[in-house]
Amino acid sequence: MFELIQTDKETKARRGRLTTAHGVIKTPIFMPVGTQGTVKTLHPDDLLDLGSQIILGNTYHLNLRPGLDVIRAAKGLHQFSTWDKPILTDSGGFQVWSLAKLRKISEEGVQFANHLDGSKMMLSPETSMEIQATLGSDIAMLFDECPPYPCEEKYAADSLALTTRWAKRCKEWHEENASKIVPWMTEPSLLGESPMPQPRQLAFGIVQGSSYAELREQSAKELIEIGFDGYAVGGISVGEPEHEMIRAIDNAVPHLPVDKPRYAMGLGTPPQMLEMIARGVDMFDCVMPTRVARHGLAFTEDGPIHIKNKEFEFDQRPLTEHTHPSVARFSRSYIRHLWRAKEMLALRLLSFHNLHFYLRLMQQSREAIEAGTFAEFKDTFIARYNSHKE
Numbered sequence: 001m002f003e004l005i006q007t008d009k010e011t012k013a014r015r016g017r018l019t020t021a022h023g024v025i026k027t028p029i030f031m032p033v034g035t036q037g038t039v040k041t042l043h044p045d046d047l048l049d050l051g052s053q054i055i056l057g058n059t060y061h062l063n064l065r066p067g068l069d070v071i072r073a074a075k076g077l078h079q080f081s082t083w084d085k086p087i088l089t090d091s092g093g094f095q096v097w098s099l100a101k102l103r104k105i106s107e108e109g110v111q112f113a114n115h116l117d118g119s120k121m122m123l124s125p126e127t128s129m130e131i132q133a134t135l136g137s138d139i140a141m142l143f144d145e146c147p148p149y150p151c152e153e154k155y156a157a158d159s160l161a162l163t164t165r166w167a168k169r170c171k172e173w174h175e176e177n178a179s180k181i182v183p184w185m186t187e188p189s190l191l192g193e194s195p196m197p198q199p200r201q202l203a204f205g206i207v208q209g210s211s212y213a214e215l216r217e218q219s220a221k222e223l224i225e226i227g228f229d230g231y232a233v234g235g236i237s238v239g240e241p242e243h244e245m246i247r248a249i250d251n252a253v254p255h256l257p258v259d260k261p262r263y264a265m266g267l268g269t270p271p272q273m274l275e276m277i278a279r280g281v282d283m284f285d286c287v288m289p290t291r292v293a294r295h296g297l298a299f300t301e302d303g304p305i306h307i308k309n310k311e312f313e314f315d316q317r318p319l320t321e322h323t324h325p326s327v328a329r330f331s332r333s334y335i336r337h338l339w340r341a342k343e344m345l346a347l348r349l350l351s352f353h354n355l356h357f358y359l360r361l362m363q364q365s366r367e368a369i370e371a372g373t374f375a376e377f378k379d380t381f382i383a384r385y386n387s388h389k390e
């Protein structure tokens with residue numbers, strides 16, 4: 001399922017291969033976020049052009065809209081969205097806290113008023129895993145509580161204890177039921193291919209414990225005891241300062257098994273991802289590349305640029321010297337014009353460019369780890385990226 005190919009000598013960076021039902025993923029990897037079954041403004045073929053290996057879907061959103069009946073009728077999220085490579089779905093725990101109203105948490109799960117029409121809904125470990133099995137994702141995340149930042153140690157301890165109890169229920173449900181519901185496990189003819197390289201849906205645990213080192217260690221150990229196919233570090237990128245985010249990784253990753261993937265949830269900037277790779281993180285997801293594109297921001301090796309700035313009015317250069325050819329044909333001057341004219345093509349070009357920047361950074365990281373030059377690559381990239389900070 002996960003093969004550790006090489007570990008860097010100077011840092012804890014690793015090269016790995018994660019085999020899922022819909023394909024093999026080379027790590028370190030960035031996963032574009034497709035919360036509602038689409039990576040905003042991009043066609044699945046764009047994602048293939050960009051070299052995306054896996055995208056994210058989301059339990060809370062897809063269960064709410066279009067709803068499981070629609071997804072079931074389409075025989076799962078791969079068929080519905082026509083993306084037939086790997087999909088990871090998040091469990092919905094985070095959205096309940098970031099989007100829903102009137103949340104009531106209990107041992108059973110979370111009762112909430114959904115953010116669309118305010119009607120009452122319930123998410124529990126069992127219902128979250130059932131939704132993810134119906135979506136048919138290749139990797140399902142356990143249903144957890146993501147504590148707010150900051151929070152008292154007592155709150156963090158009680159919260160991680162709940163997440164551990166929920167993790168047990170997720171694992172039990174998954175072992176008992178997933179193979180009877182996951183579309184590509186119940187109807188292999190859907191893809192008309194030979195038996196899948198990985199014949200079952202994988203399940204990942206999520207380490208919590210907030211900013212308390214001993215709680216992070218406790219959460220990691222309890223999840224390993226239960227046993228998962230991979231381990232995410234949750235409760236990060238929730239408004240904490242960057243040094244707290246890195247400390248959470250330092251407090252969790254050393255306690256995780258070396259032969260399983262590590263996934264840092266919801267982050268981050270290019271320098272943050274390189275710092276995390278150096279600490280042994282293999283997988284990332286972040287809305288940033290596509291979200292900031294919608295605010296007119298383009299990533300470059302010299303740091304982000306705001307395309308609307310006057311300095312680009314006559315700038316005939318492409319966004320960067322390594323921009324994907326389908327975007328490099330356009331000048332900064334033209335893209336600035338599109339942005340200021342509120343032309344939709346601006347959103348598409350900037351999203352495409354930013355995702356390419358992130359995915360290329362991961363490709364460069366994989367190559368640097370293989371060449372034994374990752375430490376130097378990381379330091380050189382970050383120095384140049386930050387050198388233009390005002």
Ligand SMILES: CNc1nc2c(CC[C@H]3O[C@@H](OC)[C@H](OC)[C@@H]3O)c3nc(N)[nH]c(=O)c3cc2[nH]1
Pocket residue numbers: 033034035056057058090091092093094095141142144145146147206233234235236237238265266267285287
């Ligand atoms: C942004 N910072 C951040 N994201 C986080 C997410 C994913 C949000 C999920 O929501 C969608 O993005 C908006 C994505 O889902 C497609 C993502 O996986 C988390 N998910 C869980 N289950 N537990 C966490 O502790 C957690 C912490 C996060 N911190």
